[in-house]
Amino acid sequence: MKFSLLLFILYRKLKKAVKTNRAYRSHIGTVQLKILIKTADGKRGRLFIFDRGVLSTLTGGGHAADAALVWSDAATAFRVMASGSDEESFKAAAEGGLRVEGMAYYIQWFTDGIKLVMK
Amino acid sequence: MADIKAGHLVARYLKEVEKIDMVFGISGGHIESILDGFTEYSIRTIDVRHEQAAAMMAHAYSVYTGRPGVCFLTAGPGFTNGLTGIANAYLDNVPLVVLCGRHPLRDDLKGALQEMNQIDMVKPITKWAATCYDARRIPEYMAIAFRNATAGRPGPVFLELPPDILNITIPEESAPMPIKVARNYAVVPADEELEAAAEIINGAKKPLFLGGTGVGFSACSDRLGEFVEKTGIPFMLLNYGRGELPDTHPLSIWDCGNVGLLVTLGQADVIVAAGLRFNWLFMSGDVIPGGAKVVRIDIDPREIDRNRRADAGLVGDVGSVLGRLMPLVEKKDHGEWVRTLRAASHAFIDSELKARVAPSDPIHPIRLVAKIQEVVGEDALYVIDGGDTSYFGQVGLFTREKAGVIGSASGLLGCLGTGIPFGIAAKLARPDKPVVVLNGDGSFGFNSMEFDTMVRHNIPVVVVVNNDCAWGMIKHSQEMSIGGDRLQCSELGIRRYDLMVEGLGGHGEFVTKDEEIVPALKRALESGKPACVNVMTDPSVTSPATPLFYQSLKME
Numbered sequence: 001m002k003f004s005l006l007l008f009i010l011y012r013k014l015k016k017a018v019k020t021n022r023a024y025r026s027h028i029g030t031v032q033l034k035i036l037i038k039t040a041d042g043k044r045g046r047l048f049i050f051d052r053g054v055l056s057t058l059t060g061g062g063h064a065a066d067a068a069l070v071w072s073d074a075a076t077a078f079r080v081m082a083s084g085s086d087e088e089s090f091k092a093a094a095e096g097g098l099r100v101e102g103m104a105y106y107i108q109w110f111t112d113g114i115k116l117v118m119k
Numbered sequence: 120m121a122d123i124k125a126g127h128l129v130a131r132y133l134k135e136v137e138k139i140d141m142v143f144g145i146s147g148g149h150i151e152s153i154l155d156g157f158t159e160y161s162i163r164t165i166d167v168r169h170e171q172a173a174a175m176m177a178h179a180y181s182v183y184t185g186r187p188g189v190c191f192l193t194a195g196p197g198f199t200n201g202l203t204g205i206a207n208a209y210l211d212n213v214p215l216v217v218l219c220g221r222h223p224l225r226d227d228l229k230g231a232l233q234e235m236n237q238i239d240m241v242k243p244i245t246k247w248a249a250t251c252y253d254a255r256r257i258p259e260y261m262a263i264a265f266r267n268a269t270a271g272r273p274g275p276v277f278l279e280l281p282p283d284i285l286n287i288t289i290p291e292e293s294a295p296m297p298i299k300v301a302r303n304y305a306v307v308p309a310d311e312e313l314e315a316a317a318e319i320i321n322g323a324k325k326p327l328f329l330g331g332t333g334v335g336f337s338a339c340s341d342r343l344g345e346f347v348e349k350t351g352i353p354f355m356l357l358n359y360g361r362g363e364l365p366d367t368h369p370l371s372i373w374d375c376g377n378v379g380l381l382v383t384l385g386q387a388d389v390i391v392a393a394g395l396r397f398n399w400l401f402m403s404g405d406v407i408p409g410g411a412k413v414v415r416i417d418i419d420p421r422e423i424d425r426n427r428r429a430d431a432g433l434v435g436d437v438g439s440v441l442g443r444l445m446p447l448v449e450k451k452d453h454g455e456w457v458r459t460l461r462a463a464s465h466a467f468i469d470s471e472l473k474a475r476v477a478p479s480d481p482i483h484p485i486r487l488v489a490k491i492q493e494v495v496g497e498d499a500l501y502v503i504d505g506g507d508t509s510y511f512g513q514v515g516l517f518t519r520e521k522a523g524v525i526g527s528a529s530g531l532l533g534c535l536g537t538g539i540p541f542g543i544a545a546k547l548a549r550p551d552k553p554v555v556v557l558n559g560d561g562s563f564g565f566n567s568m569e570f571d572t573m574v575r576h577n578i579p580v581v582v583v584v585n586n587d588c589a590w591g592m593i594k595h596s597q598e599m600s601i602g603g604d605r606l607q608c609s610e611l612g613i614r615r616y617d618l619m620v621e622g623l624g625g626h627g628e629f630v631t632k633d634e635e636i637v638p639a640l641k642r643a644l645e646s647g648k649p650a651c652v653n654v655m656t657d658p659s660v661t662s663p664a665t666p667l668f669y670q671s672l673k674m675e
């Protein structure tokens with residue numbers, strides 16, 4: 001539950017940033033990418049759709065995406081994502097708590113954007 | 120007293136003083152007596168089809184042999200065609216000796232054929248450039264050229280030789296051959312810097328060693344092996360340093376790829392960088408975390424603090440510096456850190472690892488690479504040239520050979536077209552090893568006429584074309600920037616490069632299906648001919664290098 005809520009809040013923050021945050025707007029530019037964050041069982045998740053400066057979303061973990069951040073379970077996902085720490089992500093990845101499907105660089109790009117917004 | 124054609128002095132010097140056995144170039148009237156000297160002194164000439172290829176081959180020959188490569192260019196267009204290859208050697212810090220014709224001094228300002236100021240053009244891309252005006256001083260100028268190419272940080276040199284001095288006959292004793300002195304000298308780092316470096320390395324919890332071209336030219340595999348084994352430090356060898364220790368060494372992290380490298384860099388607390396520039400590929404130092412301690416080793420003191428202030432800076436040849444560090448560093452085991460960084464890196468490249476082992480239709484480029492590795496193995500030399508192709512080849516090919524995997528287009532010039540010339544030089548330098556070039560279809564076009572050179576000189580290199588019918592890296596970055604509906608100059612067609620090679624006398628294979636890759640590669644290798652394996656791959660696949668490249672040019 002907490003994980004789904006976190007994804008929802010994240011979406012709202014990014015959506016607002018698209019309108020108000022110049023740096024973020026420039027970061028997403030004209031990129032067309034679908035980024036999925038989900039649990040490995042596919043039960044929870046959210047798709048972030050970037051389409052030439054417009055951000056939209058779909059809930060659920062079953063969507064096709066250019067890259068997906070796949071968490072072993074919702075509790076790990078919440079703990080690591082809420083920490084916002086690269087070190088925690090690195091540890092989670094090493095311990096099997098997290099893996100990337102598709103290109104890691106797109107996830108990096110997505111999380112760099114989050115960092116811009118949270119700054 | 121014997122006389123000598125002054126142009127022959129060039130070959131005589133190369134043979135007798137430098138022990139050069141092979142040179143690369145194209146003929147021309149202005150350099151005829153140099154060419155005749157090659158015959159006189161039995162120097163093998165590899166005559167190519169474009170002078171840029173000659174410069175690139177000589178450059179690569181230096182990399183594979185550890186001795187300066189030599190190319191010859193005729194005046195004017197021969198010279199201008201060679202410039203790209205010279206610039207590449209300059210940006211790669213590779214010793215390359217360029218011998219060049221020019222219009223006669225006698226005809227200066229008269230509108231002579233190919234009259235132009237070559238020296239001023241080449242100066243900014245050479246370590247040293249000069250014209251010799253006196254036939255008797257040809258050997259002396261040659262010696263100066265070789266010294267400049269190899270002393271300190273290596274680089275290309277350019278010697279211009281006018282017909283006025285080449286095409287005359289002089290008494291032999293008026294142009295004596297200089298004696299080459301092999302001086303055993305070393306630039307040595309300061310003791311306090313060595314102590315500071317050792318203290319940093321001894322205190323590291325999550326260290327990483329990165330070695331570059333300086334490691335390769337130092338030829339320091341023994342010392343490097345002792346160093347990493349004593350300190351337990353995981354490492355990655357890049358550029359012409361790759362293969363100085365085998366990619367399969369238990370502490371090499373090439374299995375983590377470039378993505379793993381970036382992920383690991385972000386967590387490392389100590390980074391030892393040897394003979395490696397923190398250039399755009401390291402986002403000019405920005406990928407190194409602010410809190411990490413950095414030890415730099417470089418033969419050029421100007422590199423020590425470039426783009427990132429070093430916590431210890433050791434100036435000198437990598438091998439000799441490591442030798443001095445050895446007694447000061449402690450025996451360590453970083454096994455836990457190595458396991459962690461491997462596991463984390465693999466989690467980030469999970470899809471890529473899976474794509475290597477699963478058959479695909481259309482063929483995924485990393486799958487093609489995995490199949491090449493399966494067939495050709497670790498006892499081979501690989502050259503990779505292309506955009507996205509370069510990424511896939513560099514992360515997916517592994518050898519136990521020095522300079523075993525070279526991204527020829529991944530240097531600072533990012534010069535497409537280098538692959539085939541490098542492959543040819545690799546085969547000439549190490550004829551006993553299979554040589555495979557992995558080429559993008561775009562890159563293949565630049566120097567594919569060198570298949571004729573391979574056929575004439577019997578140089579059986581296998582060139583595998585990763586054919587996505589596009590200048591893929593550019594196409595995919597245009598998709599991100601201007602949009603897929605406005606692609607400009609980034610698409611190519613389905614072309615039978617294999618038939619083109621057959622037409623030139625080589626062996627051709629055309630592959631569209633996963634299961635055809637292995638038999639086609641085997642036939643190509645067994646043909647004993649220069650071969651082209653033209654493999655149609657998935658045009659929608661891009662590599663992580665492309666968004667990185669796209670971001671590096673984004674200005675707002």
Ligand SMILES: Cc1ncc(C[n+]2csc(CCOP(=O)(O)OP(=O)(O)O)c2C)c(N)n1
Pocket residue numbers: 504505506507508509532533534535536558559560561562563585587589590591592593
């Ligand atoms: C000589 C040269 N011309 C142009 C470029 C610009 N460029 C960089 S990557 C690239 C596309 C390479 O296409 P290809 O060789 O087919 O490799 P792919 O990216 O498709 O794998 C181009 C044109 C360059 N780096 N070098």
Ligand SMILES: [Mg+2]
Pocket residue numbers: 559560561585586587588589590591592
């Ligand atoms: Mg291509």
